[in-house]
Amino acid sequence: MEEQARLLSSMLFNKHRQVEVALNRSVLAWKEMERRRKRSSGVISNSAETAHSHAVQVCEIVAVLDTKEDQDNAETRRSQKKAKQHSQLYPHAFTVSYVRRTRRHQWRCSDVTFHSASEGLCERWIQVINEQLSLIASRPKSLLVYINPFGGKQRGRRIYEQKVAPLFGRAGISADVIVTERANHARDHLKTEANLDKYDGVVCVGGDGMFSEILHGLVTRFQTDNGVDQNQPDAEMVPCSLRIGIIPAGSTDCICFATVGTNDPVTSALHIIVGDSQPMDVCSVHHDDIFLRYSVSLLGYGFYGDVLTDSERKRWLGPARYDLSGVKTFLSHNYYEGTISFLPAENNMGDPRDKLQCRSGCGICQHEPSSTGTQWEMSEEKEKSDKGGSSGWSAIRGKFIAINAASMSCACPRSPKGLSPSAHLADGTTDLILVRKCSRLDFLRHLVRHTNKEDQFDHSFVEVHRVRKFRFQPRHHELVSLEDPIESPKKTGFSPICSAQTTCNYSTCHSSWSCDGEILPNAAIQVSVQCQLIRLFARGIEEQQQCLLEDPCTLWAVEPSTH
Numbered sequence: 001m002e003e004q005a006r007l008l009s010s011m012l013f014n015k016h017r018q019v020e021v022a023l024n025r026s027v028l029a030w031k032e033m034e035r036r037r038k039r040s041s042g043v044i045s046n047s048a049e050t051a052h053s054h055a056v057q058v059c060e061i062v063a064v065l066d067t068k069e070d071q072d073n074a075e076t077r078r079s080q081k082k083a084k085q086h087s088q089l090y091p092h093a094f095t096v097s098y099v100r101r102t103r104r105h106q107w108r109c110s111d112v113t114f115h116s117a118s119e120g121l122c123e124r125w126i127q128v129i130n131e132q133l134s135l136i137a138s139r140p141k142s143l144l145v146y147i148n149p150f151g152g153k154q155r156g157r158r159i160y161e162q163k164v165a166p167l168f169g170r171a172g173i174s175a176d177v178i179v180t181e182r183a184n185h186a187r188d189h190l191k192t193e194a195n196l197d198k199y200d201g202v203v204c205v206g207g208d209g210m211f212s213e214i215l216h217g218l219v220t221r222f223q224t225d226n227g228v229d230q231n232q233p234d235a236e237m238v239p240c241s242l243r244i245g246i247i248p249a250g251s252t253d254c255i256c257f258a259t260v261g262t263n264d265p266v267t268s269a270l271h272i273i274v275g276d277s278q279p280m281d282v283c284s285v286h287h288d289d290i291f292l293r294y295s296v297s298l299l300g301y302g303f304y305g306d307v308l309t310d311s312e313r314k315r316w317l318g319p320a321r322y323d324l325s326g327v328k329t330f331l332s333h334n335y336y337e338g339t340i341s342f343l344p345a346e347n348n349m350g351d352p353r354d355k356l357q358c359r360s361g362c363g364i365c366q367h368e369p370s371s372t373g374t375q376w377e378m379s380e381e382k383e384k385s386d387k388g389g390s391s392g393w394s395a396i397r398g399k400f401i402a403i404n405a406a407s408m409s410c411a412c413p414r415s416p417k418g419l420s421p422s423a424h425l426a427d428g429t430t431d432l433i434l435v436r437k438c439s440r441l442d443f444l445r446h447l448v449r450h451t452n453k454e455d456q457f458d459h460s461f462v463e464v465h466r467v468r469k470f471r472f473q474p475r476h477h478e479l480v481s482l483e484d485p486i487e488s489p490k491k492t493g494f495s496p497i498c499s500a501q502t503t504c505n506y507s508t509c510h511s512s513w514s515c516d517g518e519i520l521p522n523a524a525i526q527v528s529v530q531c532q533l534i535r536l537f538a539r540g541i542e543e544q545q546q547c548l549l550e551d552p553c554t555l556w557a558v559e560p561s562t563h
């Protein structure tokens, strides 16, 4: 680390111990100065200095506040006499609140209080730290918060008021809060009414369904304001300049888990406060030239579409409905025919089986936008120059149990590595997973591999492609008539191998697409990945070593004290 000039350095007191505190542009560090007698080799040395060093990155300081006398004494009541003496000697204090990492990607807000005899010195510390914080332009000052009071266990409002609002207050962030009164309230408000110029970001308190509302409201608003027609599948979309923060308060919080690494409201609030920014791809889904929906996580046809459709009918069962519908759909073992066409990503975009996981600061997601843009244009050219041909695009016609497009790993507590463990959040691609017709036992083997360390793509009936665009055309929709004898249907009971849904009426011979948990009305769809269309107040999942601070000792290395 390049050594930076100290901005401030003082001898202060922390918990009645003298500490040397120093600040440069990137680190606040303090170390205990403890003088004690030490015996070595039979000689009593004069004194030995031991130091316990602590360091906090300036960008992870939440706030610095003047500490009121009684407030600090409450902390030290154990040794009241000592505390009283101490507070008489050093009556002035300031408290720094900062991010502390705990287990499994969770963050907490910790406080450290420094005392001094000099009020002026404390004021100077507060002023200089605040000056440094104000230089961090990415920190939000004003937020628009939507709370779904009915998401998950209906604790959204309480979570916000008790865990999040106090932190925002401490960090000096103002928030306008809207508690939603109906489904799509947040989406509609964002689309038309909200005065977005006032805000640095939008916060969603709820689950994945609520996030989807915010996503649709915000993306639609930015396209409308910029004259982009969402119904045009090839329209060049305008990225949203406002970031979205997710305070998890739903029954499914997969987007939060995939971008923060944990579902914890305090951690999410701290990521918002420090002004993190995680770009994210969004898939636009069209049927012919009609816009259907946006997706950031999973588009699933066949198995996952059927599970969702069935579980919607069992809402009264609560979260258990997913398990029940999963078992039922598995036993039904339907397959569907159709043609899937796709535009593969370039070779330098990695491979779904390369075992490179998308992590904080991911290299693949940081491809220069210009180079990605150029490659993208080249692919578009290929596509245009080859209308009706196959160059650039590939097409597979077949019988599929499941067709999934994972734009992120889709990891969740139940499937820790997710549907596509190496999918990236912001590389402009989605991982297209095709599970062809196979036996029930083989399909079970494939499903089980989502929960263990084995490669779920290592089956002859599974293939996976990293793609920028794809289209699906169900076979029935194209030409199948009831007389078409392509598969002999077995509508009653479970077939020994698979049951083809080909000779029934339209509504039963095709599956439905599940789009981030919503069912799409059309089976024939076109999907384009919009690279980095939105940004979240997150930083991706941190690797263990990324959590460690660079050596704070560099701060002690040279430089005379400024105070």
Ligand SMILES: Nc1ncnc2c1ncn2[C@@H]1O[C@H](COP(=O)(O)OP(=O)(O)OP(=O)(O)O)[C@@H](O)[C@H]1O
Pocket: 147, 148, 149, 150, 151, 152, 153, 179, 180, 181, 182, 183, 184, 185, 205, 206, 207, 208, 209, 210, 211, 213, 249, 250, 251, 252, 253, 517
């Ligand atoms: N005030 C409201 N009343 C009813 N529905 C609402 C309200 N506000 C938001 N919603 C809708 O509730 C749905 C579920 O919300 P959310 O994702 O927050 O919770 P969830 O428990 O994870 O949901 P689910 O598991 O049903 O997807 C969203 O699709 C959203 O549109």
